Amino acid sequence: MKRIIAYLQKEEWSPYVAGILLGLVAILIAVASNVFGDPGIALGASGAFESLFGGLTQWIASDWVAKSVYFRAVRLPGITWEVVMLLGVLIGGALGAISSRTWKLRWMPEKQWTGAFGQSRITRWVLVFIGAIILEYGAGIAGGCTSGLAIWGGLQLALAAFLFMGGMFASGILTALIVYRRKY
Amino acid sequence: MSVAEIMAGLVFGIGFGFALNKAGLTKYHKIVNVFRFTDLAVLKFMMTALIVAMAGLFGLDALGLMTLPTPPETYVVGNLLGGLIFGVGMAGVGI
Numbered sequence: 184m185k186r187i188i189a190y191l192q193k194e195e196w197s198p199y200v201a202g203i204l205l206g207l208v209a210i211l212i213a214v215a216s217n218v219f220g221d222p223g224i225a226l227g228a229s230g231a232f233e234s235l236f237g238g239l240t241q242w243i244a245s246d247w248v249a250k251s252v253y254f255r256a257v258r259l260p261g262i263t264w265e266v267v268m269l270l271g272v273l274i275g276g277a278l279g280a281i282s283s284r285t286w287k288l289r290w291m292p293e294k295q296w297t298g299a300f301g302q303s304r305i306t307r308w309v310l311v312f313i314g315a316i317i318l319e320y321g322a323g324i325a326g327g328c329t330s331g332l333a334i335w336g337g338l339q340l341a342l343a344a345f346l347f348m349g350g351m352f353a354s355g356i357l358t359a360l361i362v363y364r365r366k367y
Numbered sequence: 368m369s370v371a372e373i374m375a376g377l378v379f380g381i382g383f384g385f386a387l388n389k390a391g392l393t394k395y396h397k398i399v400n401v402f403r404f405t406d407l408a409v410l411k412f413m414m415t416a417l418i419v420a421m422a423g424l425f426g427l428d429a430l431g432l433m434t435l436p437t438p439p440e441t442y443v444v445g446n447l448l449g450g451l452i453f454g455v456g457m458a459g460v461g462i
Contacts, residue, residue: 206419271380279388318456325449350450
């Protein structure tokens with residue numbers, strides 16, 4: 184028991200142990216989808232942002248959302264199950280940091296960022312904002328992100344998941360090569 | 368959504384977030400370095416999760432205890448193009 188508690192307080196686990204935990208969570212999500220008879224119960228993250236956006240936009244442009252094929256057929260607008268899970272993810276991440284006593288508000292990532300992009304906070308904010316738009320836009324086209332498509336689709340051996348992972352690594356390696364051209 | 372569904376969502380989300388944090392995937396360098404092949408934690412984490420979840424899901428399905436969920440739709444150009452765009456954001460800023 185003492186060893187388990189000590190392990191829970193470690194800042195970084197073996198990725199294999201953390202992976203087993205995520206695998207078990209994925210099984211429970213599939214079981215819950217069965218129990219509640221709700222296909223909207225799935226392991227995903229990017230879809231929650233789209234649903235939230237759709238829900239907020241409904242207030243100012245309800246006609247546009249109602250006519251949008253995307254919000255009718257691909258992602259339902261509003262507070263979906265994935266939005267609730269996303270809230271849980273934030274709590275879980277915070278609990279992870281608190282358990283290892285590494286919880287801290289930061290302006291910058293602790294490693295590597297400043298070496299690649301410099302000390303400027305504004306650069307950091309602008310780049311992360313643009314990067315997040317690119318990422319979410321890609322997820323919107325592909326039908327999911329690393330969670331909803333690569334993991335949730337991959338574990339059902341959906342071809343979409345492997346096409347997505349291939350694309351993601353091809354452009355990701357190229358992007359990292361450009362950012363770290365001198366030190367790749 | 369029933370209260371039970373909301374509770375399930377929160378609990379599973381907490382498990383997911385906790386696993387991500389402990390694997391270090393909330394950090395910039397962990398995400399970027401998988402694309403530089405200097406730290407493969409992202410792949411180790413994802414593949415382990417896939418193996419465990421596959422064994423569980425297909426096992427339960429074979430025992431007739433559950434039906435498999437609907438897999439994400441495949442549309443070759445969209446999945447591939449979306450992945451290509453996604454990778455730029457992911458490797459560019461490490462999110």
